[in-house]
Amino acid sequence: MLEHMEPSELKLVGRKALRVEGVGKVTGEAVYVSDMALPGMLHAQVKKSPHARARIIRIDTSKAEALYGVRAVIVGKELNYKLGLYVVDKDILAKDEVRHYGEAVAGVAADTIEIAKAAVDLIEVEYEVLPAVLNHMDALKADAPLVHPNLGKYDYVPVFSPQAGTNIPNLSKLRKGDVEKGFAESEWIVEREYTNPSVQHVPMETHVAIVEWKTGDEVNIWSSAQSPFTVRNLFCYTFKLPLNKVRVVVPNVGGGFGGKAGIHLEPLLACLSRKAGGKPVKMRATREEEFCLLPCRSALTYRIKTGVGAAGKILAQSLTLYWDAGAYADYAVNVTRASSYSAAGPYDVPNVKLDAYTIYTNKPYGTAYRGFGHVEFFWGLERHMELIAQVIGMDPLEFRMLNLLKPGSITITGERISDHSGDPAKCLEAAAKAINYGKLTPQEKAREERTGRKIGKGLATLHKAPAMPSFTATAAVVKMNTDGTVIVNIALTEIGQGSATAMAQIAAERLRFPLDRVKVTIEKDTDKEPYDWQTVASKGIILSGNATIMACDDLLKQAYETAAQVLRAQAVDLDHDAQGIFVKHRRDRVISFPQLSVGYAFPDGNAIGGPLIGVGRYIAQGLSNLDKETGQGLPALDWTFGAHGVIAEVDCETGEYKVLKVASAFDVGKVINPDIVRGQAIGGMIQGLGTAICEGYIYDEKGHLLNPSFTDNKIPTAQDLPEEIETIAVETAQLDGPFGARGVGEHPMISVAPALGNAIQKATGAELLHMPIRFEDVWRAVNAKEPIDNWITKTPTGSCRSDPATRHSSPDSAALP
């Protein structure tokens, strides 16, 4: 526990505090990039492909260029650059071939949005439509068209394994123990396949950026980005510019959820600005563009085969994950990698064989989304645990408790779980207790009789570690002002998650200052803030929290050194409170922080010290790369464990259901701010319910996205809340967490869907394998009809399941009835 303190000693950490940026947000004063305008600013629009896959025969921009007020028009052929996070596979604008519906083929910058739109309409594009590969399982077939024939020639980060000549930009593998021996020793073998479609993040602020490329290659970028340093790094990599030429500024961001983690509109706007003579160029995606020009969450097909011993212990698991990257690898290859060390869940499994494929298709591409793959694979895993328990005749809670990780367990990558790793069993018990798991209360029985509907209760566990490089680092700078207030500079962006408030509480606690003397910057600027890798992965609290503590300590050390000279004492004899530094046993010998803040001047004018500026640097410690063949290594900064309990009420006649209660428990190590933890927990849970109940991309058989709007892609409203919500914190201190804390930004979204699926199964017997769980899916499952595939619809229909003709025969579990 970095800087562990007994709860009774803590004045700010663990207590309620208002959000540091709350007033600006409730008054409408907070500025987002979408609100910004710069002098001479132009407006950009893009011409988008109406086809999933097509060859670009000809683009004629002459009419657009002739339109008054058009200042720049660009097509892909002009831009000899490649973009990519991990596999450098993307052009700024499609060149010879478009790879997904909605991909940009030309860009325009004009005086007004109206002129830019008119110009886009005047651009003529002639396409030769090519057969598209839409289904990721079909993309694996030998005769499938190649989405990227040049995959073998692309640059990539070496922890990934692109398979040249295929549609597989990454294959991550893990081998632990002897899986065949484990199956041979098993009493039961249960095998199933679980699926879910692509979904959209839906931040309320769509992607927006303003870029100006000025003379001398000075580039300024204002962006709704989660990770300003990543935008800068990738931008400079693509354009071969020195990092000190490019400045990225991020003010308030209207939600991110992973969708704004990488680089998006910035390179195109930069090229338009350069062509338009350096004027700033702004573009804000429409809601429709947010669905198909910008990335989504990958679809997944997850095959799980589990061997279970006579006593109910899991002996072996064969896990195969097929991730649908869409047209570009972006974060999908790293989601795949994260799944390769996490997809067995928080369970102790001695023998594991895991293969995780990233697969290109001709669809909008997948990126990071809150949970980074865990929402998707936990759907399958925790439904599977339920089905296993049913098969072996054990209660699902008992079955999970028997198999959970505990101190001394070895994870599938070979990490030993310790007393400080967090407590999945305690989370599961808390969630189970909160829903009165395993029985119906008299009130619930009465409700069943009154309504004629069935009530079921389900549980699901979850875990997640930050998916990040082993050497992920950050820094904090704490600067004292002449009145004793301080400014904390960190590059962790405030996208709504409450990090700025948590950091202010941590800094004030460490400095022993009241909270209102600490300001954490909201606007981030790569020229001013110290380095941070990215605002992703729920890693902010540990990395930036520790750096902030260390920066506070550094500032205090400098203050103590000056104070020691002024007070004629050794630094070791000094102590401090909010006002100043004093001699421990002579409290009247004191010097105030304002007197020390920018150096101390003696009465005769002599001066010592200087401005108090503390620097804290923190890098993840002890992590290692994973072996490419066996997946063994130490990938996890920390594991946050959790569990959800769901009570659902189902109408067995119609399949309609209602969520009555969700109880969620997370081992957060140490609560920094209870209201913020609760806000993350509830907000993530509702986002998880959206994924569980209704959200998903629907395509027609040609790969056109049919539902890129709020009319056709519903997200939860206030009417979709469960009747009751309970949020529970477990606090098993993290050894290297600030005050013992660990991250919980993503975790609440994970495993909501399987907990709901398990509750519905308990109520109805419906064996649900596909997420989202629509009412008709429940009805079909209750009536044991073949699940309908309308995600790539065929009526007008097409999506995420394989061609029924080639779908591998129904799971061949010998033990199943």
Add this chain to the structure above:
Amino acid sequence: MRVKLSVNGSVYEREVEEHFTLLRFLREELGFTGAKEGCGAGECGACTVFLDGKTVNSCMVLAVEADGSEVETIEGQALNGSLSDIQAAFDRHHAVQCGYCTGGMVLSVKELLKRIPKPTVPQIKEGIEGNFCRCTGYQQIIEAVLDVSGQAESAGKGELKHA
């Protein structure tokens, strides 16, 4: 066309293009950027403002339609540097995360409380169902509304529990 209207009690008169929505007019011509565009299709409520005493999605109203009207935006809620009671309750209950939906949400709550001074939870849910929030999960917003409508006892149940 020439449009004259009042926003938060001050009169503005501008030449405006006929196709400009009230939302664009407020944001781009008058600088009231507290109203946001989340969809441009009247679905998400981020652009909610009062038009002659009733809330509207300002992305679905033309600026010329608002000629002669009284408009009230989120910027008009805090007076003399003090938050309105609804704003203060939102702040106190952490009914805000990214903040992008917040302005519209606060105004929808104001409209609800004008109609129903002590709304039940189902009435609150109905009152804000036209305002999407992707961050908070709505629960802390509901608690803020209960609190500001004098039903703090019901709001007080919303605490993080410890196992």
